Amino acid sequence: MVMAYFLDNFWGEKNNGFDVLYHNMKHGQISTKELSEFIRERSAIEEAYSRSMTKLAKSTSNCTQLGTFGPVWDVFKTSTEKLGTCHLELVKKLQDLIKDLQKYGEEQLKAHKKTKEEVSGTLEAVQNIQSITQSLQKAKELYNIKCVEHERLKKEGAAPKEIEKAAIKAKKATESYKTCVEKYAAVKSDFEQKMAETAQKFQDIEEAHLIRVKEIIGCFSHSVSEVHIQIGQVHEDFINNMENITVDSLLQKFAESKGTGKERPGPIEFEECNAAVAVEGVKQ
C-alpha cells in the first residue's frame, strides 16, 4: 500500500500544488519518449556491433587455409558468427520493446487527455481560491483604511457631513469584507475537497505509469541477461572447440591432406640388358 504522498505534500500557501502535479503527469510522457529513445540508441549500438562481428566472421575466410593452422579459422569463424547472431537477437528484442513503449505512449497520451478534462473542476477551484484569497486581502485592507479614516475624522472633529460620508464608506467596506470571508469559506471547502481527490488521482496515475515503465525496464533487463547467457554459451563452445582441435590432430590432418607419400626412395639395382630378346622384339 503506497502512502498518500501527493495528498499530503501539495498544499501550501500559494496553492500551486495542482500545477506541479499536473506538469509532473505531463513529464511522464517525456520519460516514456526518452526511455524509448534510450532503448532505440542501445539497439543501434547492438546492431552496429552485430554487423561488425558478422563482417569479422566473414573475413576469416580470407585467412590462409594452407599450413597446419588452417582448420583453427573455422572455430573462430563459427564463434564470431554466433556472437553476431546473439547481438542481432538482442536488437530484435529491443525493437519489440520500443513498439511496446510506443503503444504505451499513445495510451498514456489518451489517458492524460481524459484526466485533463476530469480535473478541470479542480483547476477552477484552484483559480477560485487563488482569486478569492487576493480579493479577501484587498477587501480587508480597504475595510481597515475606511474604518481608520472614519475614526480619524471623528477624532479631529470634522464636519458632520464628512463624518457621515466616511461612515457610509466604512459600512460598505465592512460588508464587502464580510462577503469575501463567507465566499472564501465556501471556495476553500470546495478546493480542499477537489484538490484532495485530484492529488490522489495524480498519484494513482503516476503510480500506474511507474509500474508500467518499470515493467518495460524489467523486460529490457531480461532480454539483455538472456542474450548475455547465450553469449556465455558461445564463449564456452569456443573454448571447448579450441580444446578439441589438439596440436596432434592439426599435425595429423596436415600430414594426411598435404602428405607427398609414405614410400621412401627404393634401392635401384643395375638391370642387365637382354639385348638378344630386345633385337628379336624389334624384328617382329
Next chain:
Amino acid sequence: MVMAYFLDNFWGEKNNGFDVLYHNMKHGQISTKELSEFIRERSAIEEAYSRSMTKLAKSTSNCTQLGTFGPVWDVFKTSTEKLGTCHLELVKKLQDLIKDLQKYGEEQLKAHKKTKEEVSGTLEAVQNIQSITQSLQKAKELYNIKCVEHERLKKEGAAPKEIEKAAIKAKKATESYKTCVEKYAAVKSDFEQKMAETAQKFQDIEEAHLIRVKEIIGCFSHSVSEVHIQIGQVHEDFINNMENITVDSLLQKFAESKGTGKERPGPIEFEECNAAVAVEGVKQ
C-alpha cells in the same frame, strides 16, 4: 607424445616432401600475422562499442530530471557507463595480446631463418636425389640403346669395324650406368638420413608454433570470458538497483523534493478593525 606424422608422410616418388614442409613452416608466419590482424579487428569492434556505450551513458544527462522518473536515469547512466568500461578493458587486454603476437612473430621469423640455414644440407640432398634419379634413368636408357645397337649389328653381320665401334659405345654406356647406380645408392642414403631428420625438425617447429599460438588463443578466450563475467555483474547490479528504486520511493522522493507544502488553506475569520488604536498609532 605426438606421433611422427611428418617423418612418415613426406616421402614419395618425386621427393617433394621437403618443399611442402618448408612452405608449411613459412605459412606459420602468415597465420601469426592473420591471428594478430583478427584480434586487432576484434579490438577495434570492442572499442567502437565501448565508445558508443559511453556516449549513450552521457546522453542520459539530457533526459529530464523532472517528474517522478528522473532518478531512474542515474541507474541507466551508471550501468551504461560500466558496460563501456568493461568493453574498454577487453580492448586493453586484446592490445596486450597483439603485442605478444608481434613479439612472437619476430622470434618466429628469426627461428625460421636459422632453420633455413640448418636444413640447407637437406635441400642439397633433395636436389641431388632428384638430379641423380633423372641421370640414372637417362643412363639406363642409353645403356639399353647401345647394347641393342651392338647386338643388332652382330646379328646383321655388319662390318667388324662397326661392330667393334658399337661394342666400345655399349661398354662406355654400361660403365656410366653402373656409376649412376652406385652414386644413386650413396645419394639416396644421404637424402634419407637428412630428410628424416629434417621432417622431424619441421614437425617440432610446427608443434612449438601451434602450442604457442594456441596459448595466445587461450589468453584471448580467457580475456573475453573474464570481461563477460564482469558484464554479467553489471547486468546484475542494474537489476538490483532497479529493484531498489521502488515505485513507492520514487513517489516519496518526488513529493519531498517538489512538494509545495503540507498545510491546507486555513480558515479565515472576519477581523474587526481596532480603529481607535490605529489612529493613535498613526499619531505617534
